[in-house]
Amino acid sequence: MSMDHYYLLGRSGLRVSRLALGTMNFGTSGFHASYGKTEEEARPIFRRYLEAGGNLIDTADFYTAGESETILGGLVAEAKVRDRVVITTKFTNSVDPGDPNAGGNGRKHMIRAVEASLRRLRTDYIDLFMMHTWDRITPVEEVVRTLDDLTRAGKIRYAGLSDVPSWYAARAQTYAEAHSLAPMVALQLPYSLIDRTIETEHVAMGQSLGLGITAWSPLGGGFLTGKYRNGDQGLVGEGRLSGDAGAAGGSRTDREWRLLATLESVAGELGVTMAQVAVNWVATQPGIAAAIAGASGTGQLTANLAALDFELPDELRAKLDEASAVPPRSVYQMFTPDYQSWLISPGAKVGDKPAGYAPAVRNW
Numbered sequence: 001m002s003m004d005h006y007y008l009l010g011r012s013g014l015r016v017s018r019l020a021l022g023t024m025n026f027g028t029s030g031f032h033a034s035y036g037k038t039e040e041e042a043r044p045i046f047r048r049y050l051e052a053g054g055n056l057i058d059t060a061d062f063y064t065a066g067e068s069e070t071i072l073g074g075l076v077a078e079a080k081v082r083d084r085v086v087i088t089t090k091f092t093n094s095v096d097p098g099d100p101n102a103g104g105n106g107r108k109h110m111i112r113a114v115e116a117s118l119r120r121l122r123t124d125y126i127d128l129f130m131m132h133t134w135d136r137i138t139p140v141e142e143v144v145r146t147l148d149d150l151t152r153a154g155k156i157r158y159a160g161l162s163d164v165p166s167w168y169a170a171r172a173q174t175y176a177e178a179h180s181l182a183p184m185v186a187l188q189l190p191y192s193l194i195d196r197t198i199e200t201e202h203v204a205m206g207q208s209l210g211l212g213i214t215a216w217s218p219l220g221g222g223f224l225t226g227k228y229r230n231g232d233q234g235l236v237g238e239g240r241l242s243g244d245a246g247a248a249g250g251s252r253t254d255r256e257w258r259l260l261a262t263l264e265s266v267a268g269e270l271g272v273t274m275a276q277v278a279v280n281w282v283a284t285q286p287g288i289a290a291a292i293a294g295a296s297g298t299g300q301l302t303a304n305l306a307a308l309d310f311e312l313p314d315e316l317r318a319k320l321d322e323a324s325a326v327p328p329r330s331v332y333q334m335f336t337p338d339y340q341s342w343l344i345s346p347g348a349k350v351g352d353k354p355a356g357y358a359p360a361v362r363n364w
Contacts, residue, residue, distance in 0.1 A: 002308055003053035009289050010185035011210025014127070014158060016086055018283045019308060020056035020214060021049045021301075022294035027067025035296070036064050039071045046075045048298045050085075052305050058188075058214070058292050060090035060132055061117050073122035082123060088214075089117050090162055090188075092132035105131055105138040107146045114155050128186060129156040133163040140172050148181040160186035160211075166201035173209045186289065187211040193263065193278055193324040194220035194256060200332055203287040212289030218282040219275055219293070223252070226264060226274035230257050255326075262323035266316045272306070279307035281320055 006015040023046075028036040037045070049057075059068045069089060076082050091113035094103025101108045114129060129150065131143060147159035159182055161169050169187055176183045187206050189198045191213070198213070206213050219225055230252065260274075267274045283291040295301035312320075328336055 003305060006055070007289060008212075009128075009158070009214075010187075010206070010212030011183070012158060012185040012212075014086065014185065016056040016290055017054045018290050019054060019279070019305065020058050020088070020290045020292040021046070021054055022216070022292045023057060023059045023068050023072055024063045025068075025294055025296070026059070026071040027064025029067050030065030031062070036067075037296075039074065041297075042071055043075060043078075044298045045295050045301050046072075047079065048301050049305075050079065050081060054305075055084060056086045056088065056214075056290055058088045058216075060093075061095065061113055061120075062090070062093040062132065066095075066116075066120055069117055069120035073120055077122050086127040087121060087123070088128040088130060088160075088186075088188075089121065089126055090130040090132035091117070092135060104135040105143050107142055110143070110146050111150070114150055118155065125154060126156045128158045128160055130160040130162045130186065130188060131164070134165065134168055140168060141175060144172050144176050144181055147184075148176070151182040158182075158185045160184050160188065162188035163190075166205045169202070169211060170205055170209060173211065184211055186214055188214045188216060188292075190217045191215035191282055191285075191288065192218050192220040192224060193259060193281055193320060194223055196324060196326065200328065203285075207287045213287050214290045214292055215282050215288055216292045218279050218291040220278070223256070224260070224263060224274060224278040226260070226267075259320075259323045262319055266320060269316060270310060270312075272310060273303060276303065276307040276310075277312070277320075279304060280310065280312050281317065283308065284312060 003017055003019065006017060008014065009016045023042070025036050026039075026042045028038060046057075057072065059072050061069060063069070072087070076085060076087070091110060092103065092105055095113070095116070096102035102112070103109060114126065117126060117129075118124065129147070131147075147156070150156045151159060161172060161184055164172075164187075169184065173184050175181070187202065189202055191198050192215070195217075203213065205211070222228070263274050263277060267277045270277065279291055279293060282288060293301075293304045295304060327333075
């Protein structure tokens, strides 16, 4: 599963690495400035990723107030690798608080956003353009038709969605299919051993409708790295999750601490780091096209890349699955294999069609 092996993204012909480089920390402005990197600090990270064979790079117009795109565009041009890399960027967040149309997912803002991203990235096309998050008000038909217009105009090559309800993604994809519009090929969502929520609906939906999932925060915001411990005042350790128990990641459940212990045990058996096991688990889960991992330096990036250098044995994966599992709630309890076994006559055998039986959807 090394970086020189590429996989198709969703139901498309776009070949991408299983580990994407997240550039949310490229830049020192805006919301992510507290842990941002200057262009000089970002350059070796970017170069190391390319040297390893990586080609999928993730950014957004919102990251470091646009600096992430600007730095990335400069680094790509400097390295002369525009045709080689697959650039993903996203839109939704407001770029002008005083203008009601300077944010959201409407056609006016989307076209404004793509033009601004093209300028910052110093390119004439974006490989994968994604709606960053559901704004709850823009009709899905408007979003899909505008993405189709941008595809036909050559501004973008592929379209995708990020952080949306599963019903919304399903509606967008089926609308595109029904009207012969450019389909969505990717869905970006949070996914890790500590947060498997998307397994409830999103993963199966993506597999059925041809949406490859790119998983952000595969380390659970850093919790799965192993550098945090359960102290008297909550989570403690050297990292941005430490501090007030009310802050994101500050307070953890007993189940999560037990999971961390299991992760540590598995990592010890394999002779690798806890972070490498966590990234490997995500990158090899069904329906996951790529895991997105950022890095504070080349050392951390090299360690992340090494997460693809080993195979997670079935028995150790089972331990992690059991430790991280959360029982389904409400109506989702009715969709589990145990519950559905009641619906089948005793002795009846029901399963998936054998491989090669004219599959309607390819799962990558």
